[in-house]
Amino acid sequence: MRLLLLGGVSLVVAVAWVLVPRADADVIAPYVVVFEDGVDAKAKVAELEKAHAFRADHTYVSSITGFAAKLARRQRDAIARDPAVVSVHEDKALRLAPPTRSTRGATLATGVRRIGGGTKGATGVAVAVLDTGVDLSHPDLTALVGTNCVGGASRRLSAVSDGHGHGTHVAGTIGGKGGIGVAPGTTVYAVKVLDDAGRGSTSQLICGIDWVTANASRLGIRVASLSLGMPGEPDSDCGRSSRDALHKALCASIANGVVYVVAAGNAATDIAHDVPAGYPEVLAVAAMSDSDGAPGGKGPPVTCARSERDDSFATFSNYAADGSHIVAAPGVCIRSAWPGGGYRTISGTSMAAPHVSATVALCIASGRCRGSPAAILRQIRADAAAHGDSFTGDEHAPIARRHYGDLVWAGTY
Structure with a gap:
């Protein structure tokens, strides 16, 4: 699967890295979202779930702070713009x-x-x-x-x-x-x-x-x-x-x-x-x-x-x-x-x-x-x-x- 590195990495403003395949706006796909260190993962996930109408499959609090969820492209892009988000990744097969x-x-x-x-x-x-x-x-x-x-x-x-x-x-x-x-x-x-x-x-x-x-x-x-x-x-x-x-x-x-x-x-x-x-x-x-x-x-x-x-x-x-x-x-x-x-x-x-x-x-x-x-x-x-x-x-x-x-x-x- 061809991956694209999207996001304004050369801009002065903080924008999360998004490592994802090309997709239509309404296609649902699984992602892993990583927060900045020190973010209260449980509280932040609850906030994002309410704001963007999804439910996280996993919430990470001990090894990294973040979550995994199935998201539409519009949800993914909106979450990537949140200041607490460092990066968004395609959830790869193991x-x-x-x-x-x-x-x-x-x-x-x-x-x-x-x-x-x-x-x-x-x-x-x-x-x-x-x-x-x-x-x-x-x-x-x-x-x-x-x-x-x-x-x-x-x-x-x-x-x-x-x-x-x-x-x-x-x-x-x-x-x-x-x-x-x-x-x-x-x-x-x-x-x-x-x-x-x-x-x-x-x-x-x-x-x-x-x-x-x-x-x-x-x-x-x-x-x-x-x-x-x-x-x-x-x-x-x-x-x-x-x-x-x-x-x-x-x-x-x-x-x-x-x-x-x-x-x-x-x-x-x-x-x-x-x-x-x-x-x-x-x-x-x-x-x-x-x-x-x-x-x-x-x-x-x-x-x-x-x-x-x-x-x-x-x-x-x-x-x-x-x-x-x-x-x-x-x-x-x-x-x-x-x-x-x-x-x-x-x-x-x-x-x-x-x-x-x-x-x-x-x-x-x-x-x-x-x-x-x-x-x-x-x-x-x-x-x-x-x-x-x-x-x-x-x-x-x-x-x-x-x-x-x-x-x-x-x-x-």
């Missing part, structure tokens, strides 16, 4: 980092063993799973209601059930019992930002980030796990130069003490063209393949993905050009929880990311990871490099211009 393969096979979870996990939970540390929801009744999970960001203003905030399966699988890899979880028994909060078809939007993801930011301290949420993304060109200043509302929201949440772990994506390309994995403040996760739970490259053929081989980078995994904020984890043939009390084996960076989310939670719980999220990310990457449990394509022998990172090691914590 996608899962979709699993590359899926099977109902009952193969044991070798990925947990490969990174030294599965022996203890992250006591006192909770992980927010921003995904398709979670099956709260699954017997292997310690999962609690976070919030529901899917649907309009009348949605039920506690409706976090998972009609897709992806979020439950992710939660199982983080804290599942019975051998499927890196940190078994760890509390996960279900933050539903994608619908049961795996579809979402920028406004829904910001809604989830806003909830995490507001509740992190009270609920002990130190880590947020995101196995999703969309095309984008990350900036290096938390969205200030590009007016990126999602980047701004993430940076505010990180400043509040939350570590964001993000799947790199499954297009075998550079994360520099994908967000939020490309944002330098997050920990991006590439996928590697393991078939026996041990190093050395001597494992049997990978049964659910014949093109992959033991102890090598996953052929589908995205990578980073500079390797500054990426690590690797098992992401091929990962067995984990599935809605209805079942299990499923799936491949993708979506499956690698929760291995790292659990590892970060364990590191924080152990006291080894301290300080700011940036300091914690440096510690995780340093410990991964120091452990030296290598695979083909890691930082010990990187492929030219393709950094998959070092393999994380939960056994340290």
Whole structure:
């Protein structure tokens, strides 16, 4: 979709940036509106709703100040002229980092063993799973209601059930019992930002980030796990130069003490063209393949993905050009929880990311990871490099211009 940058950016008067497609005056489209810092978002949204006859789907108060709503062009333009409004953005589509393969096979979870996990939970540390929801009744999970960001203003905030399966699988890899979880028994909060078809939007993801930011301290949420993304060109200043509302929201949440772990994506390309994995403040996760739970490259053929081989980078995994904020984890043939009390084996960076989310939670719980999220990310990457449990394509022998990172090691914590 072709985007136009509208608004008098060269004028002396303050006019909000409006990043939107061309549209007729009466066409209704979804937008994210960002206010000036310090604006009382709830009061301002109520004022704008009354003045322009719309109803906001989301109101943001903790990560950014603003709202999301479906607006006609005339409403959008009028709101953009309000002195409290900094920018108005098209609400872009968000996608899962979709699993590359899926099977109902009952193969044991070798990925947990490969990174030294599965022996203890992250006591006192909770992980927010921003995904398709979670099956709260699954017997292997310690999962609690976070919030529901899917649907309009009348949605039920506690409706976090998972009609897709992806979020439950992710939660199982983080804290599942019975051998499927890196940190078994760890509390996960279900933050539903994608619908049961795996579809979402920028406004829904910001809604989830806003909830995490507001509740992190009270609920002990130190880590947020995101196995999703969309095309984008990350900036290096938390969205200030590009007016990126999602980047701004993430940076505010990180400043509040939350570590964001993000799947790199499954297009075998550079994360520099994908967000939020490309944002330098997050920990991006590439996928590697393991078939026996041990190093050395001597494992049997990978049964659910014949093109992959033991102890090598996953052929589908995205990578980073500079390797500054990426690590690797098992992401091929990962067995984990599935809605209805079942299990499923799936491949993708979506499956690698929760291995790292659990590892970060364990590191924080152990006291080894301290300080700011940036300091914690440096510690995780340093410990991964120091452990030296290598695979083909890691930082010990990187492929030219393709950094998959070092393999994380939960056994340290």
